[in-house]
Amino acid sequence: MPNNGALPGAAESYWMSSTDSTRFAPLTADVTVDVAVVGGGIAGLSAAWEAAESGRSVAVVEADRIAAGVSGYTTAKLTAQHGLIYERLLRTRGPQGARTNAARSALGGRVTRTTISAAQRLLARHSPTGA
Numbered sequence: 001m002p003n004n005g006a007l008p009g010a011a012e013s014y015w016m017s018s019t020d021s022t023r024f025a026p027l028t029a030d031v032t033v034d035v036a037v038v039g040g041g042i043a044g045l046s047a048a049w050e051a052a053e054s055g056r057s058v059a060v061v062e063a064d065r066i067a068a069g070v071s072g073y074t075t076a077k078l079t080a081q082h083g084l085i086y087e088r089l090l091r092t093r094g095p096q097g098a099r100t101n102a103a104r105s106a107l108g109g110r111v112t113r114t115t116i117s118a119a120q121r122l123l124a125r126h127s128p129t130g131a
């Protein structure tokens with residue numbers, strides 16, 4: 001069956017199409033917290049998680065919807081091996097710059113995996129079925 005080279009299925013984000021959208025009421029009064037995070041994408045939510053885990057009170061301020069910005073459309077692969085970036089880093093920053101980026105990317109991957117595991121444990125505790 002000819003399909004003009006198009007891939008099967010709908011062109012949509014799995015994360016956006018498989019989850020309910022969040023609906024939080026707008027802020028109507030000042031709040032006082034230790035840490036205010038602006039933006040509820042993966043960067044903001046990870047920072048908020050870390051701050052909350054260290055015992056700080058946190059508010060995440062999101063202009064639109066949680067995780068519906070770039071993070072809602074990511075392929076979500078954790079890697080420290082973005083070939084295109086290393087080619088550029090080697091040219092512009094030399095081997096040490098490329099090594100530094102690799103070390104930071106690997107650390108970021110480890111931190112993200114730890115955060116995901118902790119979030120899964122938290123969700124399991126709060127799930128009605130414990131699953």
Ligand SMILES: Cc1cc2nc3c(=O)[nH]c(=O)nc-3n(C[C@H](O)[C@H](O)[C@H](O)COP(=O)(O)OP(=O)(O)OC[C@H]3O[C@@H](n4cnc5c(N)ncnc54)[C@H](O)[C@@H]3O)c2cc1C
Nearest residue numbers: 039040041042043044062063064069070071074075076077
């Ligand atoms: C198709 C695609 C595939 C990708 N694949 C990968 C991958 O496999 N691996 C990988 O590591 N990265 C990948 N990336 C990159 C990665 O998804 C992004 O770097 C990451 O999601 C950015 O997260 P963020 O939290 O910085 O931004 P966002 O997710 O965009 O979050 C920013 C949030 O801040 C809010 N905001 C902005 N301004 C304000 C304001 N003034 N007040 C309040 N809220 C505000 C926005 O509404 C938004 O919700 C991919 C990106 C795309 C597009």
